[in-house]
Structure formats: structure tokens, C-alpha cells
Amino acid sequence: MASWVNYGLGVIPHSQVAWRLPLAIPVVFILILLGSVFFFPESPVWLAQRGRINKATHVYAILDDVAEDSDELRIKATSVFDSFEIHRQRTIKGWARIFSRRQEEKEFYRACLAFAVNFNAQMTGANGVTYYANTIFTESLHFATREAAVLSASLLSWKILVCLIPLIIVDRYGRKPLFIISGSGMSASMIGLAATVSRLDHSAGSGKAAVFFLFLYMTFFPVGYLGANFLYATEIGVSELRVHFSAIGTATHWLFNFVIAEIIPTCFASIGYQTYIIFAVISAVTVPLVLFLFPETKGRSLEQIDKKILSADHWYKVTRDFQRMEAEDVESSGAGVVDGKVQQLTANEKEADDTEEIEDMSVN
Numbered sequence: 126m127a128s129w130v131n132y133g134l135g136v137i138p139h140s141q142v143a144w145r146l147p148l149a150i151p152v153v154f155i156l157i158l159l160g161s162v163f164f165f166p167e168s169p170v171w172l173a174q175r176g177r178i179n180k181a182t183h184v185y186a187i188l189d190d191v192a193e194d195s196d197e198l199r200i201k202a203t204s205v206f207d208s209f210e211i212h213r214q215r216t217i218k219g220w221a222r223i224f225s226r227r228q229e230e231k232e233f234y235r236a237c238l239a240f241a242v243n244f245n246a247q248m249t250g251a252n253g254v255t256y257y258a259n260t261i262f263t264e265s266l267h268f269a270t271r272e273a274a275v276l277s278a279s280l281l282s283w284k285i286l287v288c289l290i291p292l293i294i295v296d297r298y299g300r301k302p303l304f305i306i307s308g309s310g311m312s313a314s315m316i317g318l319a320a321t322v323s324r325l326d327h328s329a330g331s332g333k334a335a336v337f338f339l340f341l342y343m344t345f346f347p348v349g350y351l352g353a354n355f356l357y358a359t360e361i362g363v364s365e366l367r368v369h370f371s372a373i374g375t376a377t378h379w380l381f382n383f384v385i386a387e388i389i390p391t392c393f394a395s396i397g398y399q400t401y402i403i404f405a406v407i408s409a410v411t412v413p414l415v416l417f418l419f420p421e422t423k424g425r426s427l428e429q430i431d432k433k434i435l436s437a438d439h440w441y442k443v444t445r446d447f448q449r450m451e452a453e454d455v456e457s458s459g460a461g462v463v464d465g466k467v468q469q470l471t472a473n474e475k476e477a478d479d480t481e482e483i484e485d486m487s488v489n
Contacts, residue, residue, distance in 0.1 A: 316402070316405045
């Protein structure tokens with residue numbers, strides 16, 4: 126929206142409206158956000174941790190759309206409280222636990238995951254493209270000013286539309302596949318972008334091809350790293366330290382956002398299209414990093430994730446243990462289906478036998 130507003134106001138660049146209106150529009154959305162906070166339900170985990178089981182059960186019932194008197198919900202809330210009570214009895218608490226030499230729950234490993242997933246989200250160059258899209262189209266790809274403004278606004282609008290993809294599939298296919306697809310796609314897109322930009326002086330069609338690779342890049346980035354990164358940083362945290370892990374993830378995200386915003390102009394001025402090669406390499410490196418070190422959290426409660434990480438012998442075995450657990454779940458669900466079919470067949474056979482017996486009796 127901001128890009129389209131800037132494009133529209135580009136026809137009156139010397140008017141005070143051109144800078145006052147873009148500053149005023151965000152205030153409307155800020156006020157809406159502030160007003161809506163009062164209607165948010167309190168976190169059920171936070172309520173359960175403080176022993177307010179009935180209230181936590183009530184919120185769980187709303188979120189899960191089930192009856193409030195469900196025993197399953199009460200067990201769920203009680204397990205959160207019990208888990209939190211165990212954590213509270215530890216002698217080392219807060220930030221000290223993360224950096225303590227006694228890694229009873231692999232706190233530092235989890236903190237590294239929260240850091241890494243948000244490092245991946247920023248240092249693959251997405252916000253560099255977002256912030257400097259207009260500059261890229263004008264100075265790097267040599268488009269006219271108005272054309273560049275339209276392309277820049279269209280690129281960011283496309284980014285928002287693609288966000289619907291992870292929203293729909295993140296809980297169906299998991300976090301890791303999306304991270305891997307995103308990293309692979311961004312790397313390939315940046316390689317294509319570097320190749321086409323390097324040929325701008327020799328090929329008339331290179332500029333249009335570069336635009337394609339920019340849009341392709343902005344297709345892959347939101348799939349994995351525009352939302353799921355914040356979700357993942359919270360999911361892998363210790364229950365008592367979940368706020369701390371969320372803080373690590375958010376701080377990392379915006380710290381490297383600042384780094385990208387500062388280095389992009391210098392990179393473009395110094396090494397030109399080779400800047401895209403740097404981002405291609407970083408994007409490629411995220412793939413094995415996620416594949417071998419990131420446990421999949423799909424379909425697990427926070428307490429299940431916590432217990433599984435805790436049960437691993439060493440931090441580097443956590444991912445392997447999660448993969449085994451997922452394979453066992455698939456096998457058990459398959460066995461459950463088979464058992465259900467066998468029971469159904471047995472019931473059908475019994476019903477058929479009963480029917481034959483009744484028919485024989487009626488004939489006699």
C-alpha cells in the first residue's frame with residue numbers, strides 16, 4: 126500500500142501533501158491495532174502457567190471450537206501448569222539458563238535455532254529488495270522513474286499475495302519443508318538475477334528477465350521466511366523461557382534488517398550485480414542448516430516439543446529423534462487405519478453370519 130501511495134503522490138513531488146500524507150496514513154492502522162488489543166483473549170498458556178486453569182480451559186475451548194467442559198482441554202491446561210511448575214523449581218532461571226554451562230534442556234541450542242531462523246530471513250536479502258526496489262529498477266536495471274515505481278509497487282503487492290500460501294499450508298506440510306523450498310528458490314532466483322544483470326549491456330532482454338527473477342525471488346521468500354520464522358522461534362523455546370526465545374528471534378530479525386539496509390547501497394556501489402551472488406550463497410547455505418539442525422514442530426503441542434528435545438542425548442541428535450518420532454506416528458496412524466478396516470470387515474462378516482442364521486431359522 127505504501128508503494129502505491131508513493132507512486133500516486135509522485136505526480137506532485139513538490140507539494141507538502143507528498144510527504145505529510147504517507148506519514149499520516151499509518152496512524153490510522155496504528156489506532157486500529159491499539160483498539161483491537163482490548164478484544165484479544167489472554168494467552169491460555171500464560172493463564173495455565175499461573176494456575177488459572179478454568180480461564181485457560183475457557184480460552185482453549187474458544188480457540189479449538191469445542192465444549193468448555195471437555196476433559197481433554199482441562200488435561201491440556203493442567204499439563205502446561207505442571208510443566209511450568211517443574212521449570213520454576215530450577216535454581217538457574219531467566220537469561221542465565223540460556224548461557225549457563227549446565228544445559229539441562231539444551232537452552233543454548235534452542236536459542237541458536239531462534240537466532241538462525243531469523244538470520245536466514247534477513248541475510249538472504251529480502252528486505253534489501255523491499256527497501257531498495259525502486260533503486261534496483263532505476264539504477265541497476267535502467268528502467269524509467271515511473272516504470273520503476275509501478276514495478277516496485279507491483280513487486281511488494283505480489284509479496285503480500287504470496288503470503289497466503291504459507292498461511293494455508295504451514296500446518297499441513299510443516300515448517301522445515303517451507304524453509305527448504307524457500308531457501309532453494311531464493312538461491313536459484315538470485316543466481317538468475319545476477320546472471321541477467323551482468324548481461325544488461327550486452328542483451329536488450331536481460332532487463333525483462335531480471336524483473337522475472339525478482340518476482341520469482343519474491344515468490345519464494347514469503348513461503349518460508351515471512352511469518353513462520355517468528356512462529357518457529359517461539360515453538361522451540363523452553364516453556365518458562367518462551368518469551369526470551371521470542372525476544373531473541375525478534376531482536377535478530379530487526380538487527381539484521383538494519384544491517385541489510387545499511388550495506389546494500391555500499392554493495393551495489395562497490396560490487397554491483399555480485400551482491401546478488403552473496404545472497405544466493407547465503408540462501409543456499411540455509412538449506413542444509415535447516416535440513417540437519419532444525420527439528421520439525423508440525424502437529425506437536427509446545428509441551429510435546431519440549432519433552433522431545435529434552436529426551437535427546439545431545440543437541441545434534443534432536444533433529445534425528447524428531448524424524449524418528451514422525452516416522453513412528455505415520456506407522457501408527459497407518460496401523461490404526463488397517464486395524465479399523467479389519468474391525469469393520471469383522472463386523473461386516475459377523476453381521477452377514479447373523480443374517481444367514483436368521484434366514485436359516487425362518488426357513489426351518
